[in-house]
Amino acid sequence: MTGQAFFVLTALADGPRHGYGIVGEVAELSQGRVKLKIGSLYGVLDRLTAGGLIEPDREEAHDGRLRRYYRLTRDGRRALAEEAELRAATARVVWARLGLTGPAATGAGG
Amino acid sequence: MSGGLGLEQRYRRVLRLLPGYYRQRWEEDMVAAFLDSWLTGDPDEDEAIVEFCKPSWAEAASVAGLAARLYLGGAAAPPRYFAWGQAIRRAVLAVTLVHALLAVNVLVFLVWSRRLVGWLPAPPASLVVAPGGVWDMVYYLVCLAWIVIFLTLALGHYRTARVLAALAIVPGLVALLQAQLTGIMPAPFGPWIFWVLVDLAPVLAMTAFHRDAPATAPGPWLLALPAGYVLVYGPLLALQVTGNFAWLPDFSGLCCILVSLACLAHVPRARSRQANGSGVWSLALVLLAAVAGAYRIVTLTDYLHDPHLINVSLAELLIVLAAVALVAPDAARAQAATPAPPPHPHAMAT
Numbered sequence: 457m458t459g460q461a462f463f464v465l466t467a468l469a470d471g472p473r474h475g476y477g478i479v480g481e482v483a484e485l486s487q488g489r490v491k492l493k494i495g496s497l498y499g500v501l502d503r504l505t506a507g508g509l510i511e512p513d514r515e516e517a518h519d520g521r522l523r524r525y526y527r528l529t530r531d532g533r534r535a536l537a538e539e540a541e542l543r544a545a546t547a548r549v550v551w552a553r554l555g556l557t558g559p560a561a562t563g564a565g566g
Numbered sequence: 567m568s569g570g571l572g573l574e575q576r577y578r579r580v581l582r583l584l585p586g587y588y589r590q591r592w593e594e595d596m597v598a599a600f601l602d603s604w605l606t607g608d609p610d611e612d613e614a615i616v617e618f619c620k621p622s623w624a625e626a627a628s629v630a631g632l633a634a635r636l637y638l639g640g641a642a643a644p645p646r647y648f649a650w651g652q653a654i655r656r657a658v659l660a661v662t663l664v665h666a667l668l669a670v671n672v673l674v675f676l677v678w679s680r681r682l683v684g685w686l687p688a689p690p691a692s693l694v695v696a697p698g699g700v701w702d703m704v705y706y707l708v709c710l711a712w713i714v715i716f717l718t719l720a721l722g723h724y725r726t727a728r729v730l731a732a733l734a735i736v737p738g739l740v741a742l743l744q745a746q747l748t749g750i751m752p753a754p755f756g757p758w759i760f761w762v763l764v765d766l767a768p769v770l771a772m773t774a775f776h777r778d779a780p781a782t783a784p785g786p787w788l789l790a791l792p793a794g795y796v797l798v799y800g801p802l803l804a805l806q807v808t809g810n811f812a813w814l815p816d817f818s819g820l821c822c823i824l825v826s827l828a829c830l831a832h833v834p835r836a837r838s839r840q841a842n843g844s845g846v847w848s849l850a851l852v853l854l855a856a857v858a859g860a861y862r863i864v865t866l867t868d869y870l871h872d873p874h875l876i877n878v879s880l881a882e883l884l885i886v887l888a889a890v891a892l893v894a895p896d897a898a899r900a901q902a903a904t905p906a907p908p909p910h911p912h913a914m915a916t
Contacts, residue, residue, distance in 0.1 A: 474599070476603050479599065479603060494603065494625060495596075495628030497599065498596050499631075499632045503778070506642045518602075521597070
């Protein structure tokens with residue numbers, strides 16, 4: 457799973473979001489390191505939808521335009537949990553090899 | 567917001583890069599998200615934004631990248647786009663194979679003429695390669711690079727292949743510019759067309775090897791390198807060793823002959839409609855024939871002084887046209903009858 461897909465799924469983990477809502481949440485989650493362009497976002501959303509990991513939730517009118525919201529599917533929730541576990545396990549190995557106990561020990565504050 | 571038309575229309579113009587089926591499904595969503603990313607909610611500020619602002623180059627590039635991936639379809643793409651994607655991937659592999667064959671041949675001649683393998687007999691004087699300077703060294707390195715590019719592409723290391731190929735075509739461009747500027751270009755158009763069609767175009771077309779592209783079966787391609795060398799350069803070497811240089815085709819003629827033979831070999835599969843995936847090969851052969859034919863036409867200008875060579879070149883052109891006509895109907899069918907595989911469970915989350 458790419459970083460972009462991981463962040464998009466994570467952005468939807470606590471509830472449905474519309475396209476720009478996902479862009480903003482991904483920027484916040486990544487502390488500004490991942491700034492999705494709209495073309496890139498919909499490339500990811502298209503793949504995740506085709507793979508059954510997310511699905512449309514509802515549409516809401518806003519300033520005369522329809523905003524479509526997306527939510528995680530059960531498969532998407534499972535895939536995200538597996539990916540998070542994999543990344544956490546990798547992080548634990550990194551900390552152990554560096555002789556650290558966790559991200560706080562690096563002084564990153566995260 | 568009625569005032570949003572200016573910026574919105576500019577963005578919709580960018581979205582026209584995307585295939586129709588995709589726009590039908592996602593355009594309104596993309597436009598809404600795009601406008602959300604610009605508008606502030608302040609009526610005065612928003613009015614200025616929609617009137618004067620336009621999508622950034624980075625935004626347009628993200629749409630162009632998405633369009634390239636969709637047109638050169640992979641898993642889960644509509645049949646037409648999947649067929650084109652597969653055909654271009656195979657055509658790129660074929661052109662890279664030709665590069666690798668050329669490179670192997672150059673390196674074999676180098677090894678032979680420099681007597682780097684003691685037990686080989688001395689080469690004929692006509693085949694001896696004189697020691698060269700820096701450019702020759704660069705040329706041999708580029709040859710080696712093309713062999714590596716072909717192997718990495720066939721083995722599925724697409725990103726490595728793309729980067730190496732982008733680097734490998736630079737010395738050719740520099741040499742062309744130098745020859746052009748110093749007035750020592752051997753022919754007016756041929757070398758440039760070679761660079762554009764055989765170097766640059768495949769590098770650009772390597773975009774087709776994206777994350778959704780189905781994995782290439784490496785076995786047949788890896789086998790094609792030694793087999794191709796024996797089958798193509800064996801006869802050519804025999805002609806050279808025996809002094810029959812008049813029978814040697816030039817590179818564009820060789821391309822026409824190879825594509826024609828490939829078309830003829832493919833005809834039985836193309837005619838048998840049950841052959842699975844034959845249409846994609848037919849489409850790839852049509853693309854390769856277009857490249858070979860275009861290169862042949864342009865290099866005709868190199869032989870304006872020699873009616874015999876013009877006739878030979880025209881014959882090669884006619885042969886490739888006749889051969890490709892045999893597989894063209896199958897290529898046309900492929901665009902409607904090549905279902906894409908479903909998304910790979912790992913690739914779909916990318």
